[in-house]
Amino acid sequence: MPTKKQRRRQQKLRRHEWEEVWVDEEGREIEVDEPPAPAKPRKTEAAKARPAQRGGGRRVVRPAPPPSWRRVAKRGAILAPLFFIAVFYLQKQGDRNVATAALTTIWMMGLFLPFSYLMDRTIYRRAQRARGLDPEPTKKR
DSSP states (O other): OOOHHHHHHHHHHHHSOOOOEEEOTTSOEEEOSSOOOOOOOOOOHHHHHSOOOSGGGOSOOOOOOOOOHHHHHHHHHHHHHHHHHHHHHHSOSTTOOHHHHHHHHHHHHHHHHHHHHHHHHHHHHHHHHHTTOOOOOOOOO
């Protein structure tokens, strides 16, 4: 269903009377009884290779980068202090201890980093399959 803004635009386009006129080589106007059918734009090879995008094709989706431990380590370096602050201030007022918060943060990072890598790998493989490419083959015994 079109939005209010889209309906207003459509009404505005219908308000004006359009007249199709052709001009010949000598500059005289020739009225056209039947408008020519618009030619369908041909898809280029690059456009055929791209998957269809949502939102009318206006948004360009970047391809998912391959997973890397370096990116996961950077993400962990950014989130580790935030985890520490959250753990420290979520402790009871009288039981706040820096060592306990640090150990809990280390334990949380031990869970977060591998999980983050697995999520990156899952997203990368899904993007590869969506583009029609075969992701890295997994070793099966």
